[in-house]
Amino acid sequence: MEPQQPQQQQQPQRGDWARVPASCVARRTHNPLRTIVEELAIQPNPDKHFIALSIGDPTTFGNLRPAPEVVKALHDSIDSGSYHGYGPSVGHLEAREAVARYSSTEKVHVEAKDVVLCSGCSSALDLSITALASPGQNILMPRPAFPLYRTLAESIGVETRSYNLLPENDWEADLNHLESQIDENTAAIVVCNPSNPCGSVFKKQHLKDMLSIAARHKLPIIADEIYEHMVFPGHEFHHLASLSEEVPILSCSGLTKRFLVPGWRMGWIIIHDRNGLFDKEIRKALLSLSQRTIGSNTLVQGAIPAILSNTPQKFFEDTIKVLQDNADLAYDILSEVKGLRPVMPQGAMYMMVGITVTLFPEFSSDLDFVERLVSEESVFCLPSQCFNYPNYMRLVLTVPKEQMEKACKRIAAFCQRHHQDYLSKRISSVSIT
Template sequence: MSSKNYTRTRWDVQASDIARKTHNPIRSIVENIVIEPNPNKNMIALSIGDPTTFGNLKTAKEVIDAVQESVASQLYNGYAPSTGYQEAREAVAEYSSNEFVKVDPNDVILCSGCSCALDLCITALARPGQNILIPRPGFSIYRTLAEGLGITVRSYNLRPDSGWKIDLDDLESKIDETTAAIVINNPSNPCGSVFDRDHLLDILDIAARYYVPIIADEIYEHMVFPGRTFWSLASLSKEVPILSCSGLTKRFLVPGWRMGWITIHDRQNILDREVRKGLLSLSQRIIGSNTIVQGALPAILSKTPQKFYDDVIHTLYTQSKLAYKCIIKVPGLKPIMPDGAMYMMVYIDLGCFPEFKTELEFVQCLLMEESVFCLPGQCFDYPSYMRMVITVPEDMLQEACLRINDFCERHHCKTSHEIIRNSLRRVEIPY
């Protein structure tokens, strides 16, 4: 059968606009690093945001038991509703509720990991030609998801001199009539920062004055160090609608299980007409999340003992202090002590390392000479920094810090003449 109007005479298969516009800065930078590690030294990757990589951090026995019971029951081998099983959504609703906020199961959408939750939220709120605001430094997935859809990204600054709090004036200056949403990441990747209650209220005040909803990336919720408190944005918001994204990935140490969720917080029913319906429609594109894990969710979220959470935090806090105490002594480096999550940002005073024009060159040479790999700040739109992951075993972290010190001792300019000369080209800490 032929068509009168069919004029194609050769193969001409092209990628879609979404495929062509989708770009992951981290993958692009890392995959283009062709430097070989030092073959005489074991590789220590301080670059991977996966707490399970080295086997020293394992999920709780109760979590494993819950999944084994889910599998054995044979009740969760089929398709689930696109938003998730009712009992699983009830478990997430209870887990996400506290004295300040009550979550209804109908406000929960289960997703294939937190990245899927973010994808649905950005897609539901923003249209091509609009913009969303994202943190700088910040996780690159926000840009990847938005720009693939033809949505413009505007970055607002975090301030390293104030524990990576948001520069509120800068945030406010980026908002205009086409701003569809503000992405707030707390606790932060890559900074390890944790916002206090007053700062979050200031953020909400700006969002309320300009009538802009918030996408809250809270995948590191509750992963905060002693002396700090995690406040969810939804627990503080009386007016601003919040789409909160979280999941099992980090706190429960099971990133490969791909279980995330969206909780819709909308006390003024601002999202009810279109956005809520849009989220439900978009959930049908993924046909639900992992059903085996859904079946285990009620037990995972209710039976995981507090001691498990406490032990993980103790390990992360101890290793953060260890890394900070080591790196603060290294010439030319300035670490910023995190308050939570799994990362530490380190400023590289490039004026002290004249042979390196960028932090990417610094990181590449560190990999080549010492077999230690940190992510360059370019991955997070923040030059002159590198990100260290602090989930590696303690002995490996100590060894990595010693190698970083040795590397900097070799490459750091030694004379006052060199220091004066290179201070003229020094890159100041960006705000």
């Protein structure tokens, strides 16, 4: 008798190679800023030098550079030979200790165990949102807002709800509107202070009012504080965590902006949790999530203690002076332009400028306005639809002063040409002729 052959298991048919489907996360990932910018017809006037007031990278123009002490710290880290390999997923202990010292205040004591090092502040925001919110839940974010919050949340199936910021109140949050967006599925509130794109710096009482809402609804806060201390004279930055003993907060920051090294990709999360509300699950969640990328840049980690302790105060003051001088210059010029409403910033690197579109009848939106501004004057500002807030544009304040002045004068000339008063006179002149 022939031995019985084992039956071969029938393999499921997978069809042909017509396509390889993308994952749900990939299909849900969408960056509205990139989408809008890539669809704009950006064709500068070839007869005019192109000035980009659109890029949130302070190093782009070469006038703002990291302090020599910062560069030396990285050289020393490389030369030490101690940071070429993998480190702990949350970061080397000495680097986390340095960040803890840097982030501690008279009212808030931070320890190394409260610090998670990340690959830039964007990664810190990613880990924070992913740790706190699950598919089907929602998080609250400001409007206008840095669009990455939406990109990160919606990619994992988390809804974003916007609460309004008020330009007439220096972009403070509409507290009633904020509270009205909260429901039983809300997982966290995102607070960006100092603000991108608004350049606002919230007053202490306003932050306390926001914290009161969070406490009333038992909601943690994700504090985007990457522009911490980048504040103009006469204003004061307050860490959210210094104003509450009740609300648990994940504060996201890093070296990127204040130290002028965005490409070094070094950010961090500071866990502020005086009542142990994050102890059971969130601390473990952040550790687990950080293990997906096996930690941040170890060479920069090796430099962090020297960077945070050796960078002179004058370096920060000089950077702030450049930003404020440009803000003053832009505000002085643009506030005299019919149809524009600049809102004077209090810090960060940006100014929002309102556009009364009805006074420019050739344009249907801020997108049209920006496209024509580029084609005629070779000045590129981001349309505020990138930040879910139409009829404004965002100016970056990090350019050299002479370029800032030239750009603002070009904007003024452009507005004068296209303002309805000028157009009416031109039409009347043609009709008479």
